[in-house]
Amino acid sequence: xxxxxxxxxxxxxxxxxxxxxxxxxxxxxxxxxxxxxxxxxxxxxxxxxxxxxxxxxxxxxxxxxxxxxxxxxxxxxxxxxxxxxxxxxxxxxxxxxxxxxxxxxxxxxxxxxxxxxxxxxxxxxxxxxxxxxxxxxxxxxxxxxxxxxxxxxxxxxxxxxxxxxxxxxxxxxxxxxxxxxxxxxxxxxxxxxxxxxxxxxxxxxxxxxxxxxxxxxxxxxxxxxxxxxxxxxxxxxxxxxxxxxxxxxxxxxxxxxxxxxxxxxxxxxxxxxxxxxxxxxxxxxxxxxxxxxxxxxxxxxxxxxxxxxxxxxxxxxxxxxxxxxxxxxxxxxxxxxxxxxxxxxxxxxxxxxxxxxxxxxxxxxxxxxxxxxxxxxxxxxxxxxxxxxxxxxxxxxxxxxxxxxxxxxxxxxxxxxxxxxxxxxxxxxxxxxxxxxxxxxxxxxxxxxxxxxxxxxxxxxxxxxxxxxxxxxxxxxxxxxxxxxxxxxxxxxxxxxxxxxxxxxxxxxxxxxxxxxxxxxxxxxxxxxxxxxxxxxxxxxxxxxxxxxxxxxxxxxxxxxxxxxxxxxxxxxxxxxxxxxxxxxxx
Numbered sequence: 030x031x032x033x034x035x036x037x038x039x040x041x042x043x044x045x046x047x048x049x050x051x052x053x054x055x056x057x058x059x060x061x062x063x064x065x066x067x068x069x070x071x072x073x074x075x076x077x078x079x080x081x082x083x084x085x086x087x088x089x090x091x092x093x094x095x096x097x098x099x100x101x102x103x104x105x106x107x108x109x110x111x112x113x114x115x116x117x118x119x120x121x122x123x124x125x126x127x128x129x130x131x132x133x134x135x136x137x138x139x140x141x142x143x144x145x146x147x148x149x150x151x152x153x154x155x156x157x158x159x160x161x162x163x164x165x166x167x168x169x170x171x172x173x174x175x176x177x178x179x180x181x182x183x184x185x186x187x188x189x190x191x192x193x194x195x196x197x198x199x200x201x202x203x204x205x206x207x208x209x210x211x212x213x214x215x216x217x218x219x220x221x222x223x224x225x226x227x228x229x230x231x232x233x234x235x236x237x238x239x240x241x242x243x244x245x246x247x248x249x250x251x252x253x254x255x256x257x258x259x260x261x262x263x264x265x266x267x268x269x270x271x272x273x274x275x276x277x278x279x280x281x282x283x284x285x286x287x288x289x290x291x292x293x294x295x296x297x298x299x300x301x302x303x304x305x306x307x308x309x310x311x312x313x314x315x316x317x318x319x320x321x322x323x324x325x326x327x328x329x330x331x332x333x334x335x336x337x338x339x340x341x342x343x344x345x346x347x348x349x350x351x352x353x354x355x356x357x358x359x360x361x362x363x364x365x366x367x368x369x370x371x372x373x374x375x376x377x378x379x380x381x382x383x384x385x386x387x388x389x390x391x392x393x394x395x396x397x398x399x400x401x402x403x404x405x406x407x408x409x410x411x412x413x414x415x416x417x418x419x420x421x422x423x424x425x426x427x428x429x430x431x432x433x434x435x436x437x438x439x440x441x442x443x444x445x446x447x448x449x450x451x452x453x454x455x456x457x458x459x460x461x462x463x464x465x466x467x468x469x470x471x472x473x474x475x476x477x478x479x480x481x482x483x484x485x486x487x488x489x490x491x492x493x494x495x496x497x498x499x500x501x502x503x504x505x506x507x508x509x510x511x512x513x514x515x516x517x518x519x520x521x522x523x524x525x526x527x528x529x530x531x532x533x534x535x536x537x538x539x540x541x542x543x544x545x546x547x548x549x550x551x552x553x554x555x556x557x558x559x560x561x562x563x564x565x566x567x568x569x570x571x572x573x574x575x576x577x578x579x580x581x582x583x584x585x586x587x588x589x590x591x592x593x594x595x596x597x598x599x600x601x602x603x604x605x606x607x608x609x610x611x612x613x614x615x616x
Contacts, residue, residue: 030074030116032256032283033059044086046078049098056099060106066286067293069111070277072155073099076118079142093145100149114155114180115146117168124164126505127410127454127468132167139171153178156209157241158216158281160184160192162200162470169207180239180277181209184217189225192217193411194469197229205234213239216281219246219258220266224273231274238275242266244283256283260291267292271299325478327426329369329398333509333534339598341400341511341536342611343371346387355387359395361608366615369427371400371511371600385416389423400482400511401425406433409449414458414468421462421477429482429511430455453501456481460506483507485535486557487524488517496527503531511600514540516560518591525595534597541585541601541614544577545569585614 034045037055048056056074063071075096080089088095096115103113120138124130143154154172156179159165165181172179181204183191190196197214204212212234214226223242230238245258267278278296280288332339342362347355359370372388388399401420405413417428432451450458458468465476483502489495499510515521515537525535542548542560545568551558552565564584571577589599601611 030056030059030072031076032285033062034074036285044077044083044088046075046083046095046099047086047088049074049078049095049102050091053098053102057102057106060103062286063289064106064111066290068279068289069293070114070153070155070279071103071107071111072114072116073103073146073151074116075099075142075146076116076157077121079117079120079138081120081122081138082118092141093148096142096145097149100146100151104150112152113150114153115143115149115151117142117146117154117156117172119159119161119164123410123450123454124161124167126163126457127450129451129453132163135164135167136171139168140174143168143172143175147175147177151177153180155180155182157182158184162191162193162195162203165200166203166207169204169209173208178210179208180211180213181207182213182215182239182241185214185223185226187218187222189222189229190471191469194467194471196469196471197226198233199470201230201234201236205236209236211237211239211277213241213275213277215239215241215279216243219243220263220270224266224269227270227273227275237277238273239277239279240270240275241279241281241284243281244285244288247283258283258288260285260288263288264291264295267295268299271296325426327398327478327480329400329427330480330508332368333597336597338593339368339536340366340615341369341371341598341600342367342608342615343373343538343600343602344608345373346382346384348381350382352382352387352390356390356394358608359391359397361612362397363395365612367397367611368598369398369400370395371402371429373402374404374431374433385420385423385425388425389420392424398427399425400427400429402429402431403455404431404433405450405452405455410454410458410468413450413455414462417459417462417479418473418477421479426478427480427482428459429484430459430507431484452483453498453505456483456502456505456507463506480508481506482509482511482536484513485510485524486513487515488513488520488557488559490557492524492527496524499528500531503533507533509534509536509597511536512538513557514538514602515588515592516540516558516564518588518595520559521592522595535595536598536600537592537596539585539588539592539599539601539614541578541603541610542568542581543604544571544574544581547581582610582614586616589614589616 031045060071078095080092083089107113122130124135125132154177156168169181183200186192201212214223220242223240227240244256248255270278370391372384374384388401391397391399430452459479459481462477463479465472467473485499486495548560548565548568552560568577568580571580601614603611
């Protein structure tokens with residue numbers, strides 16, 4: 030459907046589903062073209078007609094209307110000569126365990142769309158182009174309430190696994206147990222790679238199979254995507270699909286009525302032929318979870334587990350490509366009671382050296398362990414998995430996992446913002462890698478040994494919500510926490526008291542104030558900061574800038590003494606790489 034609508038001049042940035050209301054004759058025309066080519070199932074033009082996908086177009090409240098219209102157009106075109114499948118695609122957002130949307134919430138969103146499709150009279154439900162196994166299971170659960178045949182399809186990558194790495198030997202049985210009647214794959218790849226995926230599915234499930242490959246890979250020509258696989262080529266693979274046990278054969282992106290006509294002729298010629306049984310063994314799919322040996326622990330993890338106090342210095346990477354001066358400054362910390370250096374993500378949306386690279390240099394050239402501040406912002410889930418594995422190969426083990434702040438200040442406020450998952454989902458990803466599993470549930474050659482920390486704000490205005498998210502972080506696999514800058518120890522004490530039921534080691538953040546101006550800025554312009562009036566008065570009374578800086582250091586020293594008995598460690602943040610200031614505060 031999408032291929033033909035695009036070919037007829039519909040722009041990609043509009044809602045194709047809304048055409049059911051504004052251009053029903055155009056949608057009907059596409060259905061009729063495929064029906065004349067011999068299609069025995071036509072899918073309603075409702076792939077993205079859920080409220081999440083419709084919301085950016087201002088159509089979230091028209092879910093029922095758009096889906097009903099899509100089914101009505103398809104049924105009128107088919108006139109009883111073909112089945113009508115209700116097309117249901119992914120929500121376009123991350124759900125648990127990596128996203129904020131709960132599985133129950135996702136199921137309700139799917140149920141809203143499916144109810145409209147069923148009410149309008151579809152013959153079966155076509156769940157298609159899913160990459161997240163948890164999401165398609167939520168869709169299947171919603172569909173089962175309506176007692177219609179369910180066709181559930183995942184999409185594949187070039188390696189023959191789902192886009193998130195789940196092998197067919199894993200997602201096939203899961204979908205079968207969930208209650209799908211027909212299971213298979215669509216989109217993502219052309220016929221050749223999909224055939225291998227189908228053969229792997231056939232060896233692991235008893236349900237009927239469906240295969241709908243793309244017509245090869247698209248090629249951009251004069252601003253449009255052209256798919257290169259000919260109808261004859263697609264038809265030749267349709268025969269192989271049927272011989273492998275597939276009972277529903279079709280096509281996805283790039284599949285025209287000419288392709289369907291050729292596929293139909295090839296399949297009809299094979300009706301009655303026995304399928305070829307293919308046995309495929311995938312050891313990685315069934316490999317048990319494992320853990321890295323305890324000898325692979327970081328020194329920071331060992332120290333915290335031994336209940337020894339830890340001292341951390343927080344600094345930012347240097348600007349530019351030469352780390353020499355910054356590394357010389359870090360060397361001042363060696364042998365001075367500092368257990369680790371936390372390397373923060375780029376502050377103020379500027380562009381210093383990458384935090385991961387500088388953290389690796391600190392470990393390899395200075396000999397101090399690093400804690401890498403790693404944020405979800407501007408990274409996709411797959412990208413984060415790759416970067417984490419690369420960091421592990423470089424010897425980095427300690428991570429502070431955060432969602433990341435929007436780029437609202439600094440040099441590049443118009444830079445792209447990407448929030449694929451939040452810190453809870455990222456923590457689950459790291460915990461999975463430590464168990465030897467990637468995001469798709471597939472075994473990796475050797476489990477990682479990350480020591481995962483999370484960020485907490487004891488002074489948050491919405492403390493109940495902060496504690497709720499902290500509970501989720503601990504449940505997801507967080508092993509320690511670092512707080513925001515503490516200026517009111519009583520707020521830290523309150524937070525620790527309220528989180529006794531999910532206690533993990535806590536490192537208190539200490540930020541030396543540079544003077545009265547900074548204190549007033551933090552108090553009035555930075556969310557979550559609350560500096561006591563007495564501290565501001567001390568800084569004001571200091572007089573000169575240097576005296577104000579000295580007063581800020583003394584206040585920080587006092588705060589270190591006050592919080593040390595409450596927590597497992599302290600972290601001192603320094604500006605401009607001045608590690609001597611941190612040593613003075615830590616004593």
